[in-house]
Amino acid sequence: MRYLPKSPAERQEMLAAIGTKSVEELFASIPEQYRLKKPLDLPGPMSEAEVIGYFQDRAAENSLGYTSFLGAGVYTHLRSVVTDALLQRGEFLTSYTPYQAEITQGTLQAIFEFQTLMCQLTGQEVANASMYDGSTATTEAVLMAERITGKSRVLVARSLHPEYRDVLRTYAKNSGLTVEEVPFTPSGTLDGAALKASLRDDVCAVVVQSPNFFGAIENLGPLGEAAHGAGALLVTAVTEALSLAVVKPPAEADIVALEGQSFGLPPSYGGPFAGVIASREKFVRQMPGRLAGQTTDQEGRRGFVLTLATREQHIRREKATSNICTNQALCALAATMHLSLLGKEGIREMAEQNVAKARFALSKLETIPGVKRTFSAPFFNEFAIELPRSVKIVNAELLKVKIVGPYVLGSAYPELTKHALVCVTETTTRPQIEQFVEGVRAALEQPL
């Protein structure tokens, strides 16, 4: 086997040195009747070329050659080849969690840079590196708010990503949290009056996504005031982090739960991504996840270490802030590289192209009879439209011309049947947008 660095003779030598005749003896502590008598029934062994061939065949059964207008929390953005080239350096790829600081300064300094970038983007004072994804970051942010406030009622915007709400409910079930939804207004943003009506002094967190699941940008100022007035924290989820280059950061939030997938991580059928929790310095000791901090060595040189570990499970066990151990460090590193490449100008230009292209797509869609925008609030690169016909039927027609149509809102929001969530990024070209619009027009013109 090409991954195993021993010759048969070396195996024998090592067994002899141990003092056993056969390798079987090394497993003598496993009761005999439980030891497998026959080889496992597994495909393989395969050569490298066969492994590649297998996955190429699977890739061919997926959506190659299709143009997609899906967003809904996972975004296709440009990535520089530089990111993958650097990321695959073995020193990053095959290194462990940097507990031994003297020989993991590369990872530690990069984490420190990641934390800084996330603070700059979110307008928060501290950021961790990292959580599994945006959905678990949002849930952990709520658990953090519960620890800080000692309260257990959570008010969650119905416009928070449906799968994020699902994950929160799974965790909440056993931690004594009660989760209630706050509706949205016809503009697509959170219903402030409904929020105020539900806010009492037993609420630990108000959870709002911005841009929200419908793409609408929330007015966080008044929401923060309302939450704080009742002694609750404002938790803001960000699923499209690129928006932060042109949209004011959620500085009003006490905790930001961010999905970093937009920063150099491919959609990869749902993961691995990079969740982040950013917050205020005064809450840092209640934060979950790893933190790198700056310090000096015995000779006064700057260096970085994992710090404030007394929050974590390997020290605190059942009293830890979270059970997270393995995180998404390499994804956070990819984001650090990607953002370093984009830089101040690049990230703004990329974000502006998203705004322009999404506007262009909307203006073209609105020329189709019966198609109108669902909500009126400002949006970044994603918007909802209402169709005069079932979205599923339209999408089925689009598939025939190699277009993956927009997200079907009715599947998560029964009140929004016939509504679709359209995402357009800088990767979508004008001809692709025009073809999509014509595809929708044609689908709607077809006799039923």
Add this chain to the structure above:
Amino acid sequence: MKNDRIKKATRHTNQNEGLIFEKSSPGKRAFDLAPLDVPVANMAKELGESHRRNGVEDFPEVSEIEVIRHFTRLSTWNYAIDLGMYPLGSCTMKYNPRVNEHVARLAGIATEHPCQPQELSQGCLKVLSLLEKCLLEITGMDAITLQPAAGAQGELTGLLLIRAYHQKNGNPRRKVLIPDSAHGTNPATAVIAGYEVENIRSNADGQVDIAVLREKVNEDVAALMLTNPSTLGIFEQQIPEIAEILHAKGALLYMDGANMNALAGITRPGDLGVDVMHLNLHKTFSTPHGGGGPGAGPVAMKKILEPFLPVPVLVEKAAGKYALDFHRKESIGKVKAFGGNFGVLVRALAYILAYGPGVRQATEDAVTNANYIRKQLEGIFDLPYTRPSMHEVVFSDAIQKKRGVNTMDIAKRLIDYGFHPYTTAFPLIVPGALMIEPTESESKEECDFFVAAMKAIAEEAEQTPEIVKTAPHTTRIRRLDEVAAARKPVLRWKPEQRKSGAAR
């Protein structure tokens, strides 16, 4: 400082490399976009003046070559499996095959959107299905979910399944039993799942004390979380009996599969009476640790727990077509958005396909390496638990302690000999532990180098303990002041730092 004047470099792998922010200068860039092919949007008008942000203050502005050099230089400050043995006990730092990286990045694999139609995702679903089948074969279980993002989330998923099962039988129960040798994630997870933790002590052999277990198991106990082999690297021989004791009171046996690298192809937890377990694909199945993650923590279970699987559940339809079933009444719900860490799952399947039934050989080599190292170091280092070792061996610093040298000192000195340290100070039941897991990826030569280094350090501890206590001596930086880092945390760069000049 003697090198005060040398601003750039000492030697080439030891470049002084500032933070990316410190290299920034307005107007530099490393990325260009194609010209906008639609009308320019007026940001203030489209987003609203109150929402609009004009770029991110203090974001780095650097060129492409600077980004390349920055991260390349940082990378040279890391130790890695690709450089040599990484004997971190409990972490299974084995070779991460490069072909796995290649296939995870293929167009048609990396590019797929989790919400795209299932008829356009058959390739992804087939990958998931084949991985499920392989992992079920390896574990001897009946059903599996690939959704959990890492081991700790797998633990939570497993306990939520157990909770749902007991709930259905009328009462979720109150307690989870955890041996004192367990990973810290076990108790932390139990609390999140809404359970009280009751620690049970190990016997003098490092095994579960059956008498204590019998005493503690009652109708209040939901499950026992057992790591097997234990964190001492010892196979828990009484596991069938443990399962019986639990089952007699209606409690379930959860197995932490962190150490599955000792068992794959040799024995199957499902055959040993385990009801539910997680696997760490970033350990046994070779997906890269990447400086801390990402991982994947699939949870395999017996039939009794299948109704409670997280949604969506992958189902095989007629004619080799696969679909995702989101509508399952008794499901515990979702633990993560969009299914699992698919890119990690792809790598794990690539690993399994490369070995096929040969995974047994990997297990044999891993156990051989651990026993080889144990044999050579026994007597030189104290071995507190002498039962046969599986994939790792745990020594203590009891002998070296007499000269004032502790496990952390030995670990740091190992760096000077060109190795990453073993795991220090864990498991908790071994004071001053040296937890060594070589994995199957080490040649005899590399094991011999390691043994020689450990012997040399033991000798130094006797004769010149100061050298060991002040190690490492050959790294770019020395031991760092962790107390200061925690007392006054500096967790981000700020522009002021640029002006005052960074400490070098």
